[in-house]
Amino acid sequence: MTAITNADIFADRRRRFLDAIGPGAIAIIPSAPVALRSGDVEFIYRQDNDFYYLTGFAEPESVALFAPDSQEPFMLFVRARDKERETWTGRRAGIEGAVADYGANRAFTIDELDGVLRRHLDKVDRVYYPLGANERMNARILELLRAAQAMRPRLGTGAHTLLDPRELIHEARLHKRPEELAAMRAAIAISAEAHKAAMRTARGGMMEWQVEATVDYAFRSRGAAGPSYPSIIASGPNAATLHYINNDREMRTGELLLIDAGCEYSFYASDVTRTFPIGARFTPLRRDLYEIVLAAQLKGIEAIKPGIKFDDPHDAAVRILVEGMCRLGLVKGPVEDAIRAGAWRRYYMHRTSHWLGMDVHDVGLYRVGGESRTLEPGMVLTVEPGIYIASDDAEAPEEFRGIGIRIEDDILVTADGHEVMTAAVPKTVADIETLTTSAG
16 A cells, blocks of 8 residues: 655646636745644644645644746745754754745745745736635735735735635545555545454454444554544444444444444545344344445445436435334334435434535535536445434334434446445344354
């Protein structure tokens, strides 16, 4: 497995971004800010995805400046080399490394940002900048923009329009290129091993966090950066809570364990959910519910191909879910009436799909011109229907209460259909029971 390190890949991304910005504009893309965990202890640093997508630069306190009209269209502002600080926190690229190793046409220290930006703001009409979480950088850029606007009557030129660059970047990120798919396949292969290890080892009497440790070990021991989101290890009634992450309950043999866990590799995420009986086979009732969700998921996946709408897999999955809910008495039929009435949302309250890429809920528009977006080759989305019945749901038949089931796969839209990228993760009843009843 190889991380995305080819300088030509990042250079190509920058060329396309510079073309999208066009003449008469600059784009300012900041790195992610450092965040404190507690006291003076920082969270492990994770670079902003848009910044990394364009630069390949993972250090904090950095800014990328894109200037299509300049002879130096890609500039990086980075931390200066500092021998004393590097003794504590590791070697920095510095301005020399920013040019030699990351392809910057020119580099400056971060302290020089304001002066350089002023010179560029005087020469352009439009500025692309993503107002967002970095409040200090937001204030800094807005103050520079106000100063440029104030000088415009005297100079006859200067920035007067602030635009958001994220739609330009996110449209590019939505359409995955070969190197991105390779990174995602690496993340998915590692996640598949983690899920299979969990199925083999989960047993009654263990704590949920012990299974989480098994999953985390599988991620890190195979070269992943770690989880791409907090792992959900939800046993028994906890599985009816969609984003349960406490992972602190003692598990019982035979009850269902829902694991929603995926790793990150080379800045790309995987996202996989499986539900299985702990150290046992499915009981008849739980198997009935499970096979309804599985049939809905397969129907949703079957719908995926170029030209369909993003909402189509959801609609296909919902129909199968509602048919099953009506058959088991969770929802009153007929099926068409139940779908229209929306009573099924009590037990299936989320959408079936989301984009996947550098973010686990990745960027990209879901609707274009008010209509559900048309799928195109190179897009990657999840398909993840479920049924969730709270343990205190007085309206549900008692035997179904406290059960949650979700099955999730990562799907690539191909030129002639789709590819289930997570096919190596078992999900048929027979394949799952082969692992859950193994010696561990």
